[in-house]
Structure formats: structure tokens, C-alpha cells
Amino acid sequence: MSVTAAKGFTAAGIAAGIKENGNPDLALVVNNGPRLAAAGVFTSNRVKAAPVLWSEQVVKGGQVQAVVLNSGGANACTGPKGFQDTHATAEKVAEVLNLNAGEVAVASTGLIGVTLPMDKLLPGVESAAAQLSEHGGEKAAIAIKTTDTVHKTAVVASEAGWTVGGMAKGAGMLAPGLATMLVVLTTDADVAAADLDEALRSATRTTFDRVDSDGCMSTNDTVLLLASGASEVAPDQGEFAEAVRAVCADLARQLIGDAEGASKDIRIEVVNAASEDDAVEVGRSIARNNLLKCAIHGEDPNWGRVLSAIGTTSAAFDPNQLNVAINGVWVCKNGSVGEDRDKVDMRYREVAITADLAAGSAEPVVIWANDLTAEYVHENSAYSS
Amino acid sequence: MSVTAAKGFTAAGIAAGIKENGNPDLALVVNNGPRLAAAGVFTSNRVKAAPVLWSEQVVKGGQVQAVVLNSGGANACTGPKGFQDTHATAEKVAEVLNLNAGEVAVASTGLIGVTLPMDKLLPGVESAAAQLSEHGGEKAAIAIKTTDTVHKTAVVASEAGWTVGGMAKGAGMLAPGLATMLVVLTTDADVAAADLDEALRSATRTTFDRVDSDGCMSTNDTVLLLASGASEVAPDQGEFAEAVRAVCADLARQLIGDAEGASKDIRIEVVNAASEDDAVEVGRSIARNNLLKCAIHGEDPNWGRVLSAIGTTSAAFDPNQLNVAINGVWVCKNGSVGEDRDKVDMRYREVAITADLAAGSAEPVVIWANDLTAEYVHENSAYSS
Numbered sequence A, B: 001m002s003v004t005a006a007k008g009f010t011a012a013g014i015a016a017g018i019k020e021n022g023n024p025d026l027a028l029v030v031n032n033g034p035r036l037a038a039a040g041v042f043t044s045n046r047v048k049a050a051p052v053l054w055s056e057q058v059v060k061g062g063q064v065q066a067v068v069l070n071s072g073g074a075n076a077c078t079g080p081k082g083f084q085d086t087h088a089t090a091e092k093v094a095e096v097l098n099l100n101a102g103e104v105a106v107a108s109t110g111l112i113g114v115t116l117p118m119d120k121l122l123p124g125v126e127s128a129a130a131q132l133s134e135h136g137g138e139k140a141a142i143a144i145k146t147t148d149t150v151h152k153t154a155v156v157a158s159e160a161g162w163t164v165g166g167m168a169k170g171a172g173m174l175a176p177g178l179a180t181m182l183v184v185l186t187t188d189a190d191v192a193a194a195d196l197d198e199a200l201r202s203a204t205r206t207t208f209d210r211v212d213s214d215g216c217m218s219t220n221d222t223v224l225l226l227a228s229g230a231s232e233v234a235p236d237q238g239e240f241a242e243a244v245r246a247v248c249a250d251l252a253r254q255l256i257g258d259a260e261g262a263s264k265d266i267r268i269e270v271v272n273a274a275s276e277d278d279a280v281e282v283g284r285s286i287a288r289n290n291l292l293k294c295a296i297h298g299e300d301p302n303w304g305r306v307l308s309a310i311g312t313t314s315a316a317f318d319p320n321q322l323n324v325a326i327n328g329v330w331v332c333k334n335g336s337v338g339e340d341r342d343k344v345d346m347r348y349r350e351v352a353i354t355a356d357l358a359a360g361s362a363e364p365v366v367i368w369a370n371d372l373t374a375e376y377v378h379e380n381s382a383y384s385s
Helices: A050-060 A079-097 A118-130 A137-143 A193-205 A237-257 A276-287 A290-297 A303-310 A374-381 B050-060 B079-097 B118-130 B137-143 B193-206 B237-257 B276-287 B290-297 B303-310 B374-381
Strands: A009-014 A026-031 A037-042 A066-070 A104-108 A152-157 A163-169 A182-187 A222-227 A265-271 A323-326 A329-333 A350-356 A365-370 B009-014 B026-031 B037-042 B066-070 B104-108 B152-157 B163-169 B182-187 B222-227 B265-271 B323-326 B329-333 B350-356 B365-370
Touching: A009 A118, A009 A137, A026 A118, A026 A137, A026 A182, A026 A222, A037 A050, A037 A193, A050 A079, A050 A104, A050 A222, A066 A079, A066 A118, A066 A182, A079 A104, A079 A118, A104 A222, A137 A152, A137 A163, A152 A237, A163 A237, A182 A237, A193 A222, A193 A237, A237 A365, A265 A276, A276 A303, A276 A350, A276 A365, A290 A303, A290 B374, A303 A323, A303 A329, A303 A350, A374 B290, A374 B374, B009 B118, B009 B137, B026 B118, B026 B137, B026 B182, B026 B222, B037 B050, B037 B193, B050 B079, B050 B104, B050 B222, B066 B079, B066 B118, B066 B182, B079 B104, B079 B118, B104 B222, B137 B152, B137 B163, B152 B237, B163 B237, B182 B237, B193 B222, B193 B237, B237 B365, B265 B276, B276 B303, B276 B350, B276 B365, B290 B303, B303 B323, B303 B329, B303 B350
Parallel strands: A066 A104, A182 A222, A265 A350, B066 B104, B182 B222, B265 B350
Antiparallel strands: A009 A026, A026 A066, A037 A222, A152 A163, A163 A182, A265 A365, A323 A329, A323 A350, B009 B026, B026 B066, B037 B222, B152 B163, B163 B182, B265 B365, B323 B329, B323 B350
């Protein structure tokens, strides 16, 4: 269902030969209107890939007619040639589909510092265009995979008659300010660009921005939301924003569940912080602590490493009032030994850590992370990725 | 030679039974004067172990007569009982050696969240006191080891007749704001506490504070510098500070060389930054990038991950002017592909990364880090540590 669950969209996914192994590597998503509204959020890494620089400009116009995405090469740190290649890709889409290149977003993922094989990519655009279909969403989702073991899609349908659907890729370099992820969301709700932007920013702030698999921020992160208006229903903005958030949360959870080499998904909830910012800072610090990530991998409820991570932050707390629960067992109370750690059952993939700062009444914040495993090391050291 | 290289000091290291495996676990260092000046720096982690809270107060007086150190238990996150145990340890040393407990520093290392076996530690203090010797420095250095594979000592002797020596332990939780390390430095130079403090802070800022093995800051880090004045030479402060820096640099390098599970020592030099703070921020970001640490482990000169790490900082730079060398080969020039990456020889343990920010003329900053390996994961997941 993916990006073609909503009416007004066609998509395709093909193997253009960008990946040497012959797997699908090029996706095309087209908004057939009647509305062509769009919003986007991009990596906050200051080293941005050429397609990010390009698509940021495209999205500023509030209108996107097509998105072309490739795996097999990030087109990051590729200098002026890289930007020319992105531009040429958009021009090719525009030529084939008779569109304005300035309304074609481009997204790339793969190895940094390598230019794309344009002799394969440009003919691939023609092939993809020829295969555009209202049922092409699944193939598009498959074509953007890199080290992902499964493709990721999600859909929420409103009783009011509109739908939000989307696809995502990302399995490494998953971190805040967005994961190394490419996400395209589509909706047939009739929503103006400004409202799309508001809904998308609000959604990513509490979903993709709170995924921290390995602390590494990508040069290529891109999340786009396109609206076709084909349902002819103008939604309630609150209901629409919640649907966008739900699709983003679903996809974000799928990213964590498929992170490179991970054996555990760690749900870190920070409660009773003085502020949301404090809660996010603490959650992030816990999420990034390699020693804790190793302990979780070893099914060791090592709460001392949680406290050690909290202690590195500037959040408001009294060390003697900190409480930590692992899978529901309060192993640390008042900054010291709590319930018996042998009560903690860590056999399952999902591990829940609750950090109670006892410092205020901010809403709980949830950060998702993964454990650190020998497989992660292997996947990221055995070959360039 | 360690802490007894300088005149006026005795030391001992024994097995008190704190470690279940029977290895040495208790060290005692005594300053026999005539001067009893001291300075110390401690972890900036806000969750501080009981011995850190105690020793911070002791050092404030500018005078330390003895230091008692144990491995086999960090006495961190142990509540009021933990602080009582630290206090009782200092009192025991005072009683046995006829000193003032308020001038006895205490340092502990090991697992967080477990109270110390005082029934073994206190008799151990008596045994250690009975073995104090001018040749005990080596044994003291051995007794503070945890997962260290070798003990670490360093000595600098001045032609002016004074000496600075020291010992260190630390192999995991190595990160800024000091590594999980216990360090005791001694000198027979005749130096007042305020001058010791100045020399020590200056030295740790550019040595231990620039070691970042795994991004994890400890609850127990302690670096103490004691002066006996036994050489009867009042040194030139500049020369003395340089000797302290040299001993710290030597010990810091030994810590990196023995970091848990590491197969590579990574020397990250940041040049042409706009400021020293920028250079440190960039060096730290590179040092903590798990994807890069994996790539280095795999002997993959993956400069894209260096740029990606630089891009997450707030340092001044233009992405299109960044240059990166790995082991002397400028694989990235002007933010894009540079020299052939196949020219990079990464077979040796030490790997040098130079990041040229082309943004200013700050002095180069060097941060030391380690690679990320399956062995690191194993050591930190297979058992509590």
C-alpha cells in the first residue's frame, strides 16, 4: 500500500543497475493531483548531500510533483559534480513526465563520497516512469532499501474519507535530527503546504527525531509529505496531524526493529523531568551510552550505566532521588540499590528502561534505541557502507 | 617506579579479598613529607561515587597525607551506606598510620551499585600499611587494575633534582571530563598546593580530558598530585608544569593503548579550526562516531563518516572546504573525493586522522580514541563491570 494507498499517487520501483548486485535501486513517486502540495524535513547535519541541498529548495516552493529516490549511492561529499548529477536526475524526470524540474524532489542513500553512475541512473528513470502504477507503492518501498532486511510501509485511513500512507528506509546511521532515512508520505486529503509543514514538523519531532539507534547523524535524511487532494476532503487539522504522527511513529518503530546488527529494541522513557528538553537530553544520553548498549545486549540490567549516562547531562535532578526501572523492576531507587536485579526478565527483544528524574512534571518522553552487538561492528567494519 | 619514584613517598599493594578472584585490590600511597601539599581533579559526572565526594573535600584543604585506593568495587550509587564506608576507610588509614582522617583521600573503581565488603577492606588497610615501602609503587599500580591488562606507570626526572612519577588504571568508560581512571601522581619537588593545582588542571585539560575511548564518563574518575618536598628543590613552575603534563600524557597514551577490546588507537588531530573549543568539539565528535570506529576497526579509510561526524558539530567551517587525511593520505579534499583511498595503509595499531577545518588558525588539538570491536561488545555485555 505504501505511498500509493492514498488516491492521486502512482509509484514504481526498479533495478537500474546502480547497485552492483542487481537489486532494485530506483523509486519514483508521482503526485497526479489535483493538489500538488508538499512539505519536507531534512537532516540537520551541516554536511548535506547534493540531493538534500536540491530538495530543500524544491520543497520551499510548497509544491512537489514527483520524487525520485535511489539507493546504491548517497551522492554526499561529491562536490559540484554531485550537485550537477542531482540536477540532471530531476531534469530527466521532468522531461520524461513532462513536469517542471523545480518541482521534482530527489533523495539518495548509500555510500558517501562516491559519484552516482548516471549512465545507469538516467535510463533507469525512463524505465521507472514506464512502470508507474497505482499499485507501485510496494515496489517503490523495496527499491529504496540499503542494508534494511525488510521494506517499511504504514497507512492510516480516516473515516472522513482520506488516507495517509508512507514508506521508509533506514537501518544504520540512525540518529536524531533524523535517522539515515528516506521517508515519503502521501495523502489524498486536501491540505495546503503550510498545514502539511506544520503536521510534518510536529510529527517528526516526536517520532523520527526520537529514534537513536547508533548516535550517528546522516548527511542524507529526508522526509517528504505530499498531498494530492484526490479524496476531495479537507480534513480537520488536528485529526490530520495525528494521522501523520501515527504513520511516522509506525515507520520509526519499524526502523528501530530492523537496525543493523541489533538484537534488542530499547524503549527509554524519561518521566518527571523538569522540562521536555531535559527529558530528551537524558533519554538521548542513555540511548547513546555504549557501555549500557552492550549491557542490554548481554541481558544485564546494569542500572549503574543508566545513572552514569544521566550524570553527564545538564538536566535538573538530584543524584540521590533518581529512580530507574528495567522492564518494570525498579532496580535503582533514590540513586542507590533498589529491587533485586535478578527479577528483571530481559529475554525478549523489546527492553523498557524508565528513568525517573523526580525533578518536575514534564510529559514523559520516549526515545528508541538499539543494543550494541558484534554484528553491528561486523556490518560496519567488514565493508564500506 | 610509579608513585615511589619521587622521594618522600611509600606505597603498598595487596590482595585484601575485595575481588573474588584473589587478585590484588588495595593500594596505599603515603606522603612522608616534609611537605604534604596536594591537588586533585575529579569526574565531572554529576552522579559521583562516595569516594569522589569524600576526596573532593579532602583535597580542598590542600593537604593529603595518604591515599587509599581499591579496585573490585566502585562504591558508586550506594547511598548513605556507601559514604559511611568511604569515611570508615579513611578513618582506618588514619588510625593505623596515626594521621588525620581529613587528610586521607579515598578512590574506588569497579562495579557501580554494589557496597564494598568492609569486613575485608578494613583488615586489608592494616596489611597494606604493614607493607609500605619506598619500593612499593609497582605493587600499588598493580593493585588498582580492573580490566586493565597491564599496569601503567610513568616518571619524569628533572635535572634540577626533582622527580614526578605516577600510576594510572583505566580501560573502559574512558571519556572526557576524565576517563574511568584512577591516577596518583607524586613529586618530591617543593611545590605549594595552589601551584600543584594549577599544574595539574593545565595538564589534565590537554591529556586525560582528550582521551575518549568509548564516550562513557565515569562516576569515579580521580587524579591526585601529591608533593613531598623531599628533594628540597623548589622548581621553576613552567618546568614543573611541563613535567606533570608529560607524565599525564604518557599515562593517557597507555590508557588508550590498553582500552577494552580495542584493536586500534586513533589519533585525531584537528587543524585550522577557528578556536580551540571548535577543534575539541570536532575531535570529540569524530572520536565518538560508532560508524567511523567500526570502519577503522575494519581498516576502511571511510572519510565520509569523518565528514558526517564533523557535520553534527557547531564548529565554524564550510562543508566545501573540509579536508581529511587518514595516515597521511588526503582522501578528502574540499569536502569531496581527494587522493586514492587505496593508498591508505591501515595495518598498524595506530591510525592518524587529520581533520582540516580550513576555518582559522587555532593551535592543533589531538584527541585519542579507540576503534569499536566485537571484543569491546563482548567484554561489556558478557558480565557486569
